[in-house]
Amino acid sequence: MDSSKKIDAILEAETSTLDYLTESLLSVVFEKYGYDFRNYSKAHVKRRLLNRMRLSKLESISMLQHQIMHDSSFAIQFIKDLSISVTEMFRDPDFYLAFRDRVVPILKTWPYIKIWHAGCSTGEEVYSMAILLKEEGLYNRVQIYATDFNNDSIKQGKEGIYSVENIKKYARNYQASGAKGTFSDYYHAQYDSAIMAPSLKKNIVWANHNLVTDADFTETQVIVCRNVLIYFNKELQNKVHHLFNSSLVKGGLLCLGDKESLQFTDCSHNYEALSKKHKIFKKLYLQ
């Protein structure tokens, strides 16, 4: 072996040791705290992990692992580092426009509708949907299950109190989403907060659910899971698509994020696209 090859071999060995350390850290998090990040995007996990080490002045992954094992509040912080809760109301207004156009007419033919928002974060997306359903005269027929694996987010969603600062942006999104009403009718402003109207909350159930480790939801008509699967690797995306497929009724609808698709999963033949551009799929009756 010439010397440059030798160096390559050493570098490679070092890299795989680092990978090995990351894997072992994630195993510890799973075994001790029950959160399984082992099949999340490697690049995402590594970036967040190195960032946490810099912020907390830890010099090695072993030190990080030690801290996680012995300090549960630090571990919770680390778990939050990996679960990105960024969200907004009527994110991608075109999606809601397409939902009104293509999905609402189907929903109008059903007497009862169960909607599952998986990975709903702090609830902005759920209230957006509740507003849409109200305006389309469907709200009284729906039961919305809003789930996430982050309890703090669920709690905030349930409270439905958002900063007035963001409301301006949300109002613009709402206008672009095919709005049929006035945005300010849906919340009550108090100091720096906007408190969502109780009439929107009536049919929403908030619950903890982990897409990686928990069971399916039965007999669901609509699943909305946007910008969650992008954080998973292909295998885990595939696994969660099986969970969605078994949760949906035949003819049920699956709504993904703008950059997500069924392309690399083995469930793709179970669906037809209602709107390819807006990632709205309908589960086929015959499978």
Added chain:
Amino acid sequence: MKILNDYKAILIGASAGSLKIITNILTALPKDFTIPILIVQHRRNGADGIMAELLNDHSQLRVKEADEKEKIRAGTVYLAPPNYHLLLEPDLTLTLTIDERVNYARPSIDVLFETAAESCKEKIIGIICSGGNTDGAFGLQQIKLNKGITIVQNPETAEVKSMPLAAIQAANPDYILSPEEISSLLLTIHENQKSHEFEY
């Protein structure tokens, strides 16, 4: 500087005043260019896929917006879509995320550069061009620490200087070059991808 013969990707970080230099570089590269190119260009919110089309018209390479979990290939240029961070995985697939902004930017140059440096170590080439902020300085430093090639556009030739200046300060880059020199260095590296490592 030792130039390897199996680079996994060339990364370009671009902001205000960069469009012309990106166009120049892409125009200079041949159809059979061997290394995939990933570009983070800061754009105004609400901008759509028009930039990929524009650059595609100017290049012999295929220019497209990056798709989630797509594998990068030679002869192709990938643009970070507006409002998403672009990350490079160790298996050379792309991930798009909606994490909070970094340096007020999404996509952020730092996010691509630091994940690519972690994923591919010394087999990455990072280039910082004209721009009015400091995004990319940290990312270029990470590429340097991992022994990849670091290039910054000569601030003298940049329409807006603060981004190249910040990158030079943070990363002490291997090369500070004019746009023409960047293109010719990339061509030299390309010529040698199929042969042996060499000194440049």
